[in-house]
Amino acid sequence: MSFILLRAARAILTMIFVVTAVFFASRLSGNPIDIMFPEGLGPEEYAFWENYFGLDQSFFQQYLAFFRGLTEGNFGVSLTEFRPVTEIYAERLPNTIALFGSAFLLAVAVGLPLGIYAAVRRDRPVSTVIMAVAFFGYAIPNYILAIFMILIFSFWLHLMPSSGNMTWVHFVMPTITLAMAMMAWNIRFTRSAMLEILNEDFVRTARAKGLREALVVNKHALRNAMIPIVSNLGLQVAGFVGWVVLVEAVFALEGIGSLIVRGALLRDFAVLQFGVIVWAVVVIVANLIVDIIYALLDPRVRIGS
Amino acid sequence: MTTVDPSASMILAQERGGSKLWKAMKSANWLIKLCFIILIVLIVVALLAPVLASQDPNAQSLLARLRPPIGFERYREGYILGTDELGRDLYSRLLYGLRFTLLIAVIGSIISMLIGSTIGIVSGYMGGWVDNVLMALVDIQIAFPFTLMALLAVAIFGSDLTIFVIIIGLADWDKYARVVRGQVLAIRDAPFIDAVRVTGAGPYRIIRHHMLANIASPIIVLWTFGVSNVILLESSLSFLGLGVQPPTATLGSMTGFGRDYLASYPHIGLVPAIMIMIIALVFLLLGDWLRDTLDVRLKRQS
Numbered sequence: 001m002s003f004i005l006l007r008a009a010r011a012i013l014t015m016i017f018v019v020t021a022v023f024f025a026s027r028l029s030g031n032p033i034d035i036m037f038p039e040g041l042g043p044e045e046y047a048f049w050e051n052y053f054g055l056d057q058s059f060f061q062q063y064l065a066f067f068r069g070l071t072e073g074n075f076g077v078s079l080t081e082f083r084p085v086t087e088i089y090a091e092r093l094p095n096t097i098a099l100f101g102s103a104f105l106l107a108v109a110v111g112l113p114l115g116i117y118a119a120v121r122r123d124r125p126v127s128t129v130i131m132a133v134a135f136f137g138y139a140i141p142n143y144i145l146a147i148f149m150i151l152i153f154s155f156w157l158h159l160m161p162s163s164g165n166m167t168w169v170h171f172v173m174p175t176i177t178l179a180m181a182m183m184a185w186n187i188r189f190t191r192s193a194m195l196e197i198l199n200e201d202f203v204r205t206a207r208a209k210g211l212r213e214a215l216v217v218n219k220h221a222l223r224n225a226m227i228p229i230v231s232n233l234g235l236q237v238a239g240f241v242g243w244v245v246l247v248e249a250v251f252a253l254e255g256i257g258s259l260i261v262r263g264a265l266l267r268d269f270a271v272l273q274f275g276v277i278v279w280a281v282v283v284i285v286a287n288l289i290v291d292i293i294y295a296l297l298d299p300r301v302r303i304g305s
Numbered sequence: 306m307t308t309v310d311p312s313a314s315m316i317l318a319q320e321r322g323g324s325k326l327w328k329a330m331k332s333a334n335w336l337i338k339l340c341f342i343i344l345i346v347l348i349v350v351a352l353l354a355p356v357l358a359s360q361d362p363n364a365q366s367l368l369a370r371l372r373p374p375i376g377f378e379r380y381r382e383g384y385i386l387g388t389d390e391l392g393r394d395l396y397s398r399l400l401y402g403l404r405f406t407l408l409i410a411v412i413g414s415i416i417s418m419l420i421g422s423t424i425g426i427v428s429g430y431m432g433g434w435v436d437n438v439l440m441a442l443v444d445i446q447i448a449f450p451f452t453l454m455a456l457l458a459v460a461i462f463g464s465d466l467t468i469f470v471i472i473i474g475l476a477d478w479d480k481y482a483r484v485v486r487g488q489v490l491a492i493r494d495a496p497f498i499d500a501v502r503v504t505g506a507g508p509y510r511i512i513r514h515h516m517l518a519n520i521a522s523p524i525i526v527l528w529t530f531g532v533s534n535v536i537l538l539e540s541s542l543s544f545l546g547l548g549v550q551p552p553t554a555t556l557g558s559m560t561g562f563g564r565d566y567l568a569s570y571p572h573i574g575l576v577p578a579i580m581i582m583i584i585a586l587v588f589l590l591l592g593d594w595l596r597d598t599l600d601v602r603l604k605r606q607s
Contacts, residue, residue, distance in 0.1 A: 014445050028461050139589045141537050143544055144578045147564060151575075155568050162567075235447065242452030242541075249545055250564065260453065261545050264460040272460060276453050 007291045011284045018280040022273045023066050027059075075277070076270035085274040089256060095165050096255035100244055103175045107182035112229065114183075115190025119198060120217055122191075130187060137184030142243055146177045146250040163252035174251045181243055182236070189232050193225045200224075227298045234290025241279050329598045337594045340587045347584065351404040358397035363552040365391040374572050389559075389573045390566060393552075399576055402554040406584070409470055409539050409555070414531040416474025421481025422524055426512055428482065429489030439482070446479040452541065459547045466549055469542075476538055477531050484527060488520040522599040529595055533588035540581050556581045 033041065033049045041049070050056050057065065069075070075085050114134075118127040137145075153173065154162035164170050197203065198221050206216045245257035252258065256275060263271035330341065350357060366388070374387040374395075386395040428439040455472055462468045492498060501515055540557030542548040544564075549555055551562075556577040563574020 010441075010444065013441075017445055022457075025457050025461055135589070136586075139533075139585045140582055141541060141585065143541065144560065144582055147560065147567065147574055147578055151567055151571055155571070245452055245456075246541055246545070260456060261547070264456040264545075264547055267460055269460070272457055276457060279453055 004292055004295065007288055011288050014284055015280065019067070019070065019277065022276050023063060025269075025273070027062075070277075075274045078268055078271050080266050080268045080271075085270050088259065088271065089274060089278065092255050092259055095253060096244065096248070096257060098171060099174055099178065099248070099253065099255060100240070102171070103178035103182060104240070106175065106179040107186055108233070110179075111183040111186025112190050115187040116194055116217075116222065116225075118187065119191045119194030120221075122195070131191070134184045134187040134191075137180045138188060141246075142177050142181045143246045143250045145180060146173070146247060149173050149177060150250075165253045165255070170251075170253070174247050174253055177250075178240075178243055178247045182240055185236055186229075186233075190225070190229055193228045193232075194221060197221045197225045227294065230297065231290055231294050234287050234294075237283055237286040241283060333594065333598075336590065340590050340594075343583065343587050344591065347403065347407070347587070350400060351407045354400040354404045358394075358400050360394035360397045362397040362401040362554055363393060365393055373570070374576070386576050387570075387572050389562065390570075395559075395573065395576050398554040398559060399556075399580060402556045402559050402577060403580060403584075405549065405553065405555045406536060406539060406557070406581075409466075409473060409549075410532050410536045412470050413473035413535040413539070414477065414528060416471065417477040417531055417535070418481055418524065418528050420474070421478035422485045424478065425482040425485025425487075426489055426516070429486040429493060430508065430512060430516075436486075440486070443479045443482050451476045451538070455538070455542055456545075456547060459542065466553075469539075469549055473535055473539055473542075477534050480531070481524065481527055484523050485520060488523055489516060492516060492519055526592060526596045526599060529588060529592035533585050533592065536581070536584055536588070556584075 033046065037049075047056075073086065077083065078085050078088055081088060114130050118130045118134075121127055149160075150162045150173070153160040160173050161170050198217075203216060203220055206220045207213075211220075244255070245261060247253070248255045248257035249261050256278065260272060260275035260279075262268070263275060330337075333341075370388060370390060372388040377387075386399060388394055389398070424439050424442075428436045455476065458472045459469070462472075498511060498515060501511055506514075539548060539555065540560065543555045543557030544561040546558070546561055548558055551558065559577035560574050560581065563571075563577065566573045
């Protein structure tokens with residue numbers, strides 16, 4: 001229990017750090033009024049907006065107000081669309097969840113079994129093929145894979161739409177692109193984790209006892225290998241998030257990732273800030289969940305902490 | 306007792322590592338040899354870009370817009386790889402793009418390496434609360450999607466080349482910090498370090514002369530992977546339009562602009578995309594090979 005509390009405390013600490021970084025970043029980025037009204041304002045209007053954004057208060061008060069705003073669900077107003085950023089994000093969130101969720105499931109459902117197979121039957125030619133595919137998936141940036149896929153399936157074979165998010169068909173190529181990279185990671189990591197365990201003495205002992213190979217692999221090796229595999233999945237979520245941004249941008253899929261990129265390009269800091277906070281929450285929560293699963297899977301962690 | 310100059314022993318260690326590497330290189334399989342050849346060619350081409358380029362990479366020509374590479378219909382004399390939407394020579398832009406991409410990658414990854422290794426050494430050597438604070442920093446870095454931080458930073462500070470390289474350099478340091486810390490911890494209490502300490506050597510001397518030589522291999526291996534990471538990060542940001550600003554060519558930004566012309570003029574995007582692929586594959590294959598050759602165990606790194 002204290003282990004989970006410790007992890008939760010650290011998650012909160014990370015969150016405070018991120019929010020503080022975002023606060024300072026937004027101050028460094030300049031005055032939102034100048035960004036909203038590049039042609040300038042009269043003194044009265046300027047005073048109104050200064051009050052609206054709370055810029056007439058002291059720095060420390062602004063910092064506190066920023067935090068208070070966050071706790072009240074006030075995350076700012078988009079500087080280009082003039083409406084609350086939460087509203088804009090709410091519209092796009094389902095698309096990102098659909099993309100990320102299906103890609104993640106696909107990558108786990110295909111990647112883990114292939115990785116385990118490649119470890120257990122490491123000398124078979126099939127394993128070599130699996131590892132070669134994994135290597136390419138790992139080495140080739142996914143936006144380049146996306147470009148090849150658009151070229152082949154959209155423009156040459158006319159099978160798939162190249163961009164947009166109107167129907168589920170639009171999600172097929174983005175999902176495969178995203179899943180490909182995650183799958184490659186999963187295969188590589190699962191294989192090496194399994195190999196490490198298969199070399200352990202207790203596996204040899206289990207075999208020496210005359211246990212069936214399936215039992216050795218499933219019960220002795222896999223259960224132990226699952227611990228690093230699960231913790232690695234959690235760690236990867238942070239990296240995967242960066243890929244979502246790219247995949248959405250390439251396929252012009254209207255999700256959170258492409259919204260963040262647009263926020264960066266248009267210098268819409270309210271949108272950008274909220275995006276950073278949202279993703280940070282996603283990553284931190286994912287890590288927390290993994291930590292808890294990790295503790296449940298491995299008694300050593302619970303006791304060790 | 307004979308005294309051995311520790312710096313001499315380090316040089317010896319380096320020489321041993323160097324000749325070992327050379328021997329391993331000669332006995333490596335054809336794929337690795339090919340990678341080395343490609344790497345050398347890429348570096349030479351990048352260095353000689355101004356000499357090899359047939360045109361000014363940013364010179365536009367309305368007459369020569371959107372020409373395909375050699376061997377295709379409408380090919381225009383003198384533009385081997387065709388031209389882009391502004392009539393710029395893709396071959397010349399590719400050379401300069403390669404030059405910029407490699408330059409940013411090498412400098413960026415060296416920054417990462419220096420920051421990360423220093424933090425790792427300090428953290429491992431000092432221990433205690435310093436270690437705790439520094440490792441908490443590493444945790445934050447790992448938990449935080451760097452692409453987002455980079456987006457934020459580029460939006461705030463603009464895409465000036467120097468700033469961009471620094472941002473890129475801050476992306477990857479956590480891996481070095483973790484691995485180096487582990488290595489330092491592993492040898493900190495080794496008898497030979499104790500022996501040096503007993504003779505009165507200070508921390509700087511111990512780290513500089515006795516530890517660095519022993520932890521150099523993993524750092525080199527990580528750096529090889531780091532270069533490819535940084536290339537991917539740079540090209541991704543440039544692809545999104547958040548890297549070095551036009552008209553300067555980097556491979557990522559060329560691919561990004563090419564994306565808009567994929568339907569009718571795929572060569573604009575394909576030429577730089579294939580180049581990025583080649584670089585990424587070469588660095589990863591070499592990194593894997595180097596790790597196996599130097600027999601470095603980067604625990605759960607991948």
